[in-house]
Amino acid sequence: MTKLVIHKEDGTSYLADPVRARPWWRWLKRGLALLVLAPFALLLLYKLPFVHPVSTLMIKDLVTLKGYERQWVPLEDIAPVLVNSVMMSEDGQFCSHNGIDWNQLKLVLSSDGEPSRGASTIPMQTVKNLFLWNGRSYVRKALEFPLAQGASLILSKRRMMEIYLNIVEWGDGIYGVEAAAQHYFKRPASKLTARQAAYLAVTLPNPILRDASKPSRGMVRISRIVENRARQSGAYVGCVQ
Known part of the structure; x- marks a missing residue:
């Protein structure tokens, strides 16, 4: 030396x-x-089924002493219609891509020049919730891409969906589908109806401003489309069955 x-x-x-x-x-x-x-x-x-991850927003709520509602539930205790509705609303090609829907991304980039929510897959949203921050920026998107692909290699589609549905924000301080189902409809996630599932699914782009229990006219219109797609989803959702 x-x-x-x-x-x-x-x-x-x-x-x-x-x-x-x-x-x-x-x-x-x-x-x-x-x-x-x-x-x-x-x-x-x-990857371990007994590990229950938390999101960066949940950590922020704890650090700021705000607290949050979240009760982890395994995927088998979530109504399948909710899983199908979220997939059809958020990421219709979830079962077939490797974390990034390149076709959708190309369409979005060609329309406005910036990757937006329209190109954001469930793996991208999952890693954003787990490791990154809210807000649209090229830096965050650049970090999302390799993380989403890495998560898709490491986690099964079923585990990915389970984690996503248990950490995603469904309202101010409300995280995960069980807390959302109890808060908005006073019932467990396993007992959600097709209409309730569709309402929850269409709140996800903006859960702070959208209320699943008091849907606006626009939410009702979109939820009917999502409900119909979920009913006919078939092979599109086979990877989580």
Whole structure:
């Protein structure tokens, strides 16, 4: 190991600790590498069915002492019609893509030049909720892409959907489908009707402003489309059956 000699102003000198003399940027590089790898390590942990992940918004609510409502439920305790409705509303190609719906992304980019909610898949929304922040930006989207593809490699489609439905925000301080079903309809997620499932699904683009129990005229119109698509979803939802 090379010794670094430090000369003092009084003419004396000493051998510096090579670890302490290491440039600060090396530590910065190591820190950044850890930040990059940490989500993938957590995703490996999240494969385990008894692990119940929380979102960055849930952590923020805890840190700010606001608190939140969330009760984890396994996918088999969620009404299948809710799963189908969310998939048809949020990501109709969920079962066939690798985390990114490239065809939809190309359509969105060609229409307005910026990747928006219209190109956001369930894996992208899941990793955003788990590791990133809200708000539209190129930086966040750039981070979402590799994380969504990594999550799709690590997690099964069924586990991905289970995590998403248990961490997604459905209102101010309301996270996960069980808390949403109890809050809006006073019933468990396993007992949701097709219409209630559709109302919950169409609130997801803006859960703070949309109320599933008091749907606007526009929400009613869209929910009927989602309800019909969920009824006819068939093979599109086979990966979570």
